[in-house]
Amino acid sequence: MSKTSGNHRPPPPPDDAPPQGGKGGKGPDMAQVLVTMAEETYRFIRADDGRTYGVPKDGPNIAVPLGSKGEGGVRAKLATSLWRRSGQVASGAALSDCVNVLEGEAGEKDPEPVFLRMGRLHDPELGECVVVDMGTETGQAIVVTCDGWRTEAKSPVIFRRSSLVHPLVEPVHGGSLNTLRALVNLSEEDYRLAIGWVVAAFFLDIPHPILFVQGEQGTAKSTLVRTLLSLCDPQPAADRETPAGSREWAIFARASWAFSFDNLTEIPDWFSNSLCKGVTGDSVLQRALHSDEDIVVFSFQRVMAITTIGIKHALAGDLVDRMLLVEPEVLDSRRPESEIRAAREAALPEALGAILDLVCGTLAHLPNVQIENLPRMADFARVLAALDAHTGWSTLATYRERIVAMGASLIEGDVFAQSLYRLAHRPNPDGPPPGPWEGSTADLLAELHKICVQGGMAVTELPKDVRVAGQKVTEVAPSLRKLGVDVRRRKSGSKRFVSVSKITS
Template identity: 40%
Template sequence: MTLRANGTTSPAPTALARSIVEANGIDPDKKGPSQASQLAALARERYELFMSDDGRPYGVTIGGPNLALPLRGKAGLRSQLARQFADSNNGTVPSQSALADAMTVLEGIAAVADPRTPQLRVARHHERIIIDLGTSDGRCVAVDTDGWQRLPASPVVFRRSGAMKPLPEPVSDGDGLAKLRTLLNTTDDGFELLAAWLVASFIPDLPHPILAFRGEQGTGKSKGAAMVIGIIDPSGAPKRTAPRDLKSWAVQAFNSWAICLDNVSTVPDWLSDALCRAVTGDGIVDRALYTDDDVVVLEFRRVLAMTTIDAGALAGDLAERLLTIELQLIPDHRRREEAELDRAYADAHPAILASLFDLLAKVLKALPDIELSERPRMADFARVLAAVDHVTGWHTLDSYKSATADAVADVLDGEPFAQAVVDLVDKAGAEGITVTASQLLEQVATPDKLPKKWPKDPTRAGGQLKRLAPALRTIGIEVDDSQRGPKPKKQRLYKLTPSPERRCETASPASPTVPETPVTSANRGDASATPSASPLPPRGDAEAAEGDAALFVASPHGSTADLHEYEQGDAGTAGDAEMQPLSAPAPVCTACGYPLDSVLAAYGETTHPGCDAPPTTNPITKGV
């Protein structure tokens, strides 16, 4: 009998068990290595351990796929070691305490190794872009300026998450983009812009604008977004609701390369800021699990999409990072069942990837020679669009600039204070206005019931104007806050000036003026007045015709003598073909100059019956 630690006894090992242990070179009377020691030795033999730049320990299988397994958590190296230990010890399962002790030792080993950062789905390796297919054997696709190829193993360390699904292997099978075009109901310009965005989504080291599918109900926004995100980064949850807080958002963004937020109507300020940071690159610090004084950092730059009916409620800085694709309403007779769409999408996915990788290779080759004369907010992405246009002959860069300007204009439409500022600047004229924040609040048209975002004091007004400045510049209003007022207060001055283009757009065209007084010998023949048409005067009533001259359309037709003078070389008036009406001029009386009745003209008459008025009495021809 053997005494246990708790005071109970266990039967002594049988002779057979004793002989088996002795045959393996182990003294049964001595205590062997602990389970934790065996687990640590097993891990060091089979895995290369390292720490990432954000302080997370990983292990990569030696001689296996180049996939990083996290030491922390139950879905990584811990569970693999438990399985391997059981296989090596006739099914004996290691205890949880042994696994925890072994993980502590392995983290210490990883901490002294050279740090490496495992990538998620897409990475750059020298001059090539590597796309992880998400398979268990670690296969990938490499794209460079010469084309693309499938590789059995990745030269880059990738990590996986539970949200990821495998990508199909690309297959060159016809025009994959044409197949994708049949699955989406946007315009041709919108589809070309979408295709360029998809190409850019496989370039990891640049900010990607947020793809926004916009349209009314029944336009297929959610299904279209799910297909587009699935092309880049398939997931069990391609569409997700807006996160409830920053931590849940960080977890989602850290574990997926591409994310789509579905049915976005309003975006809280914290999420708007988080989305903007995720476009350009973000890092969130959180307390490490089971610790009080240690932290972990979640770093990510992501490809984002959203579906919305109205993007006007979005913040200005978020709107500037949007790429909006308008979807058209699907008629009932053209609507397709979801199962049919899924089958068509699954069949086309390999060819879509192949066509996108073909286009990506051409874009990578053209990019070094692309230079932009003007760089918009998302300059790196704009340069990719210019390369796409160079390769394909499309006009995606112009479409993107136009869509961005429309999105910013929509945001300003949803900001009552911004609209009040725009109206104030437009009324001020070419010089604009130069005011303090308090003067701005006094001068703008204040609604009877203040909206929620209306600034309550000059400090908030100045801050809101600062936030709106990029959007105002987009619509042609320059904002300069570098000046200071006179001493002693030296208040900040805000100079708002409309651009020449905006002044031309907002200037009201000169409307025709009609004289209110009867036409006399002193004012008739004034070419600046543009009379409107009226019925013809009675035939022979020269005085009535003369008094009603202001009601006729200004169409100068001179007398016979006048016409001879034009023919003799006045090319700037009668001879100017660009100034003549497209239709033949109406026949006029050679005596008074007023239009002839069509019946008289048809019989060859050239004057009104009984008309003896001299041509100079005609207010239209006088002074010509």
């Protein structure tokens, strides 16, 4: 055997190989060659978040990041292409010079929308359409309109991807949820609410409530969430732990459209705030690496789920406002994970087809939806109302009930909030129920003291300071409003007043 037979040598350069010049005027240097190759292969764009990408001229409509040094970026693809065409190894300096030029070109372009998994498109005849990246190497997409859905070989909009974007199954027209329903251990009300959450996940630019899956050990909470995510954004790392900080949170959140946090027992204050902003839309600013001035902006609005046996501390009211509670039922008998996975994979094609049909029906009814007394998550409520109009379900009514239940859980054990609730519902033995109560914060504390004494509640847990009581009113007001009690603070001249009343409609 030859001594050189095991060496991996590049093939000899073909006749049309790029010149290896750059010295002595023999031809273009390597950076110029790379720029020419890139311009032949890609068109360059600036996304609406300011990031720059190359989109293949002949290939899937998938944005390839310019600045990335990973294997999925333009830099790595150009280096590989140069090697295959000429046997040359691109230097780091040449690649950096090339990418600098390309980023400059892209930065001069008008912004274009770049989507992650879920996109949108306006059709002049059909109106707003939903476009779904199927996650395949060939770039297939599903286009959903109010009249139906279809699979297209190439997406009509630009998507970006991360390593967490995995392929969707091929959906089946006329599919059914029946087979998948047998794998979901939720009551019928909770099941329909969870399906409503999945349908809403196809809609961009609306806040999506955090699916809060709470149940005892052994109720297959994680399996339930994986099943639901497989209908909208399947991925290998759907179950995540609490991130270490805001930067890690932002990087993870940008990487996938939908994800879950598994078996949480605590939610730190910073993370509670981040979850709230992740629902309504968050932007995290970080200093760019190796730079003293450049700022990297991570912007996102995501679909999230949390599974828990129970959170050890009280949840913040603004987080509870953004939650959708479902409670899995206890399993009479357990099945092997491999068996459940096989059953889920078999059921998914028809189930995804059925979900897409529900999205079509929701799109058709959404423009005509009218709701009185919209809840905090108003856009999600409108999606549920449109889904109900299409299916005959009552998911919106169930959602309103859950809002009340979550509000009740918030004031459980809170003597101040409970006494305010009793103040709004105080009886009048001598006539009709009294109207709203109003007085100063000091008057309020005196009234709540009486209510605690009469009801056998711990008076010592009431605030002793007027200023603290005023702050506490602001904290508990959103939770009480869910329970039909309106608590407001107002200022008249130099005086401050508090009003407490029942909400009658």
